[in-house]
Amino acid sequence: MSTTSSRPWLTAEAHARLAAELAALQREPDLDGDDLLDRRQHRLARIRRLQDLLRDAVVGEDPPDDGIAEPGMVLTVRYDDGGVETFLLAVRDEAGSDLEVCSPDSPLGRALDGAKPGERREYEVPSGSVVRVTLVEAYPYGRYQDHI
Numbered sequence: 001m002s003t004t005s006s007r008p009w010l011t012a013e014a015h016a017r018l019a020a021e022l023a024a025l026q027r028e029p030d031l032d033g034d035d036l037l038d039r040r041q042h043r044l045a046r047i048r049r050l051q052d053l054l055r056d057a058v059v060g061e062d063p064p065d066d067g068i069a070e071p072g073m074v075l076t077v078r079y080d081d082g083g084v085e086t087f088l089l090a091v092r093d094e095a096g097s098d099l100e101v102c103s104p105d106s107p108l109g110r111a112l113d114g115a116k117p118g119e120r121r122e123y124e125v126p127s128g129s130v131v132r133v134t135l136v137e138a139y140p141y142g143r144y145q146d147h148i
Contacts, residue, residue, distance in 0.1 A: 009089075073139060117136060
């Protein structure tokens with residue numbers, strides 16, 4: 001298994017965007033009133049989430065280009081039904097590029113962590129069905145960026 005999977009992986013751009021969001025949320029005044037309590041609680045929860053994420057994140061450091069699936073890698077997978085998908089294995093807050101993002105904490109992300117090309121893994125979906133997937137390719141996000 002990957003040693004960085006316990007630490008979230010972010011691009012430098014996502015880190016800057018999330019840091020700006022945190023700063024804006026922290027500047028918002030706390031408003032009184034029962035109707036605003038729920039909004040305030042959601043805001044405070046988002047602030048805590050962003051603080052934790054930004055404190056622990058690995059930012060923009062490409063993992064080794066060794067073909068092993070881990071956060072920060074672009075993965076191409078083939079499902080047993082023949083479907084093929086390419087996505088970045090990273091924190092869902094990474095979203096914002098044209099590349100789909102799969103969380104390392106999702107069932108698919110956990111199943112693929114540490115996989116090598118050609119390796120077949122399986123995971124359970126909420127319905128209870130088991131999905132089988134084969135890792136076709138894994139390479140660092142920086143290499144993906146160089147080709148877009």
